[in-house]
Amino acid sequence: MQKSVLLLRLVRVLFPLSVIGTVYIYFYPFFHKCHFPEPWTAPDWNEQCAHYVREPHIAPFRLLALGDPQLEGDSSLPGGAIEPPPSIPSIWRDTLGLSEEPRAWVDILQYDIPDLFVKWRKQIDLFGNDFYLAHQYRTMRWWTRPSHISVLGDLLGSQWSTDEEYESRSQRFWNRVFKGGLKVSTDITSPNETTGRVEVLGDDVLWEQRLINIVGNHDVGYAGDLDETRVDRFERAFGQVNWDIRFELPQFSLTNLNLNETTEKIPSLHIIVLNSMNLDGPVLSEKLQGDTYKFINDVISSRSAPVEDHTSATLLLTHIPLHKEDGVCIDGPFFDYFPSEEGGGIREQNHLSEHGTKSVLQGIFGLSGNKGAPGNGLGRNGLIVNGHDHEGCDVWHSIRYGEESWRAERYPPAQNTSESMSLPGIREVNPGLREITLRSMMGEFGGYAGLLSAWYDPGAGKWEFAFDYCSMGIQHYWWAIHIVDIVTIICILAIIPVRLLERLPDGNEGARHRGEKAMKRD
Known part of the structure; x- marks a missing residue:
């Protein structure tokens, strides 16, 4: 199934949900x-x-x-304000073999990246x-x-x-x-x-x-x-x-x-x-x-x-x-x-x-x-x-x-x-x-x-x-409705370019057409 058709079907589901949710959230005192x-x-x-x-x-x-x-x-x-992972300065020393027990990459993967993810999630939540x-x-x-x-x-x-x-x-x-x-x-x-x-x-x-x-x-x-x-x-x-x-x-x-x-x-x-x-x-x-x-x-x-x-x-x-x-x-x-x-x-x-x-x-x-x-x-x-x-x-x-x-x-x-x-x-x-x-x-x-x-x-x-x-x-309603709005807008904007790309012949199909034309000339 073509991607544009999938997008169109998704929009048909999301668009009414988006409209209903947005109208409610912006006029909730009326309802x-x-x-x-x-x-x-x-x-x-x-x-x-x-x-x-x-x-x-x-x-x-x-x-x-x-x-x-x-x-x-x-x-x-x-852990406080968002800062670069503390293990980064140790990466160069580990790479050159200067550390007795190289652990910088392990610390980054096991501790720093998860901590940074939690902090960014909280920062987005505050925003x-x-x-x-x-x-x-x-x-x-x-x-x-x-x-x-x-x-x-x-x-x-x-x-x-x-x-x-x-x-x-x-x-x-x-x-x-x-x-x-x-x-x-x-x-x-x-x-x-x-x-x-x-x-x-x-x-x-x-x-x-x-x-x-x-x-x-x-x-x-x-x-x-x-x-x-x-x-x-x-x-x-x-x-x-x-x-x-x-x-x-x-x-x-x-x-x-x-x-x-x-x-x-x-x-x-x-x-x-x-x-x-x-x-x-x-x-x-x-x-x-x-x-x-x-x-x-x-x-x-x-x-x-x-x-x-x-x-x-x-x-x-x-x-x-x-x-x-x-x-x-x-x-x-x-x-x-x-x-x-x-x-x-x-x-x-x-x-x-x-x-x-x-x-x-x-x-x-x-x-x-x-x-x-x-x-x-x-x-x-x-x-x-x-x-x-x-x-x-x-x-x-x-x-x-x-x-x-x-x-x-x-x-x-x-x-x-x-x-x-x-x-x-x-x-x-x-x-x-x-x-x-x-x-x-x-x-x-x-x-x-x-x-x-x-x-x-x-x-x-x-x-x-x-x-x-x-x-x-509760705040989850506000978040959910606006996320649905954003996804709906992205899908609507993506339908036309995706459909245009689908109408263009891909490389293999273009080569096949060129081969057929050459055979006809021969």
């Missing part, structure tokens, strides 16, 4: 029906609001949340992984049109990278994976400590490009190895580790929200970016821990609305999840420490300690088991979004009046159990708060992206939140 949750109590947005709400019935604040990309580099290659992550970011941003974007920690894969390797991964982060994204500038993240920075939601369209980067353990280390040098290089590359900003609804929309135009309480959303890496101790740098707790105290005392003010809501973006009992999520409580001769600080942790958790729930959100506390202890309306646990989790944290210990339960079951404290009627009596831990955007975890909507409900007189996931699928 998975991915979109930001719509407000179930959407106000009647009119043309006045068109500059910050492009379409009716969509939330004014839409956060595309991405967790733990963990860009790896040379340090993840077996493809960058584009896999970039495809998620680009597709989700184009399809869902978020108003804000956040990467919830572990931007890079190792806090122990050299400065050169750290810079290389940072360049890949901005120029390949999150190409087109902008770092949040210091004039935004370094506001007046008393008043904080306040913007009108939707006025600055650059928020659709800015990346709210959260610091994670693989970026700077846990408390036991987090120092000023690592924090400085993270902030130079990705932005400050602690900062906050308040977004207010436009004043001219107050009429649409059925609010009094002269009211002093303009609905606002308070975004807090928190470095949770050193909330617990022992720490390597007490100064950095002091900076974190000073930031928390400044936010509470100067820049947070009173707990009774329901026109304000707080969205906390951080990395390490709050404490919860074993079995609530995939990761249970776990702490590991450096030996005393190395400082004795925290080497690793899955959750914040109970003390660190109280600092967040009772401090930042003002929740309390004391009914006599301001706002009956119900605290500020809000939500926590974090990363770290790659499997993801959705939890409701609650406390009963008169008790001191917090409890955590899965959020969906909490919505359907009579004993839950998250039911509307019960929440009025017992303080509680929802925490969403994002499932990782890495391929082995399904390439997940979080879609968070927030809007002000004039009927309830408070901000509402709704969350959904969108999964691209």
Whole structure:
């Protein structure tokens, strides 16, 4: 059978697979029906609001949340960076018989070539992984049109990278994976400590490009190895580790929200970016821990609305999840420490300690088991979004009046159990708060992206939140589809030249034709 016929048959099989796979991978949000949750109590947005709400019935604040990309580099290659096989310099000595025990060729065949093959395979994997992550970011941003974007920690894969390797991964982060994204500038993240920075939601369209980067353990280390040098290089590359900003609804929309135009309480959303890496101790740098707790105290005392003010809501973006009992999520409580001769600080942790958790729930959100506390202890309306646990989790944290210990339960079951404290009627009596831990955007975890909507409900007189996931699928789908695409294109391009070559007479056939012609002449 002619080779062109085989190629044509192969194309007939590969081409439809290629088209179907390519359409799916580039439009997967459409097939998975991915979109930001719509407000179930959407106000009647009119043309006045068109500059910050492009379409009716969509939330004014839409956060595309991405967790733990963990860009790896040379340090993840077996044996380090790719270099010439170490046995090559010995080949010449072996060839000349200068070595007592010639083994250079044996070492190259037995060790160096297999090691080099493994390194090249890993290098190709890292290269493809960058584009896999970039495809998620680009597709989700184009399809869902978020108003804000956040990467919830572990931007890079190792806090122990050299400065050169750290810079290389940072360049890949901005120029390949999150190409087109902008770092949040210091004039935004370094506001007046008393008043904080306040913007009108939707006025600055650059928020659709800015990346709210959260610091994670693989970026700077846990408390036991987090120092000023690592924090400085993270902030130079990705932005400050602690900062906050308040977004207010436009004043001219107050009429649409059925609010009094002269009211002093303009609905606002308070975004807090928190470095949770050193909330617990022992720490390597007490100064950095002091900076974190000073930031928390400044936010509470100067820049947070009173707990009774329901026109304000707080969205906390951080990395390490709050404490919860074993079995609530995939990761249970776990702490590991450096030996005393190395400082004795925290080497690793899955959750914040109970003390660190109280600092967040009772401090930042003002929740309390004391009914006599301001706002009956119900605290500020809000939500926590974090990363770290790659499997993801959705939890409701609650406390009963008169008790001191917090409890955590899965959020969906909490919505359907009579004993839950998250039911509307019960929440009025017992303080509680929802925490969403994002499932990782890495391929082995399904390439997940979080879609968070927030809007002000004039009927309830408070901000509402709704969350959904969108999964691209494991990285093998991305690789397989693009490999099929490449093979299909090669086969299509090869059909014509192969067919032309087949029509040319080969050497033996040409000689036979020339012999027949000579015989006829004779």
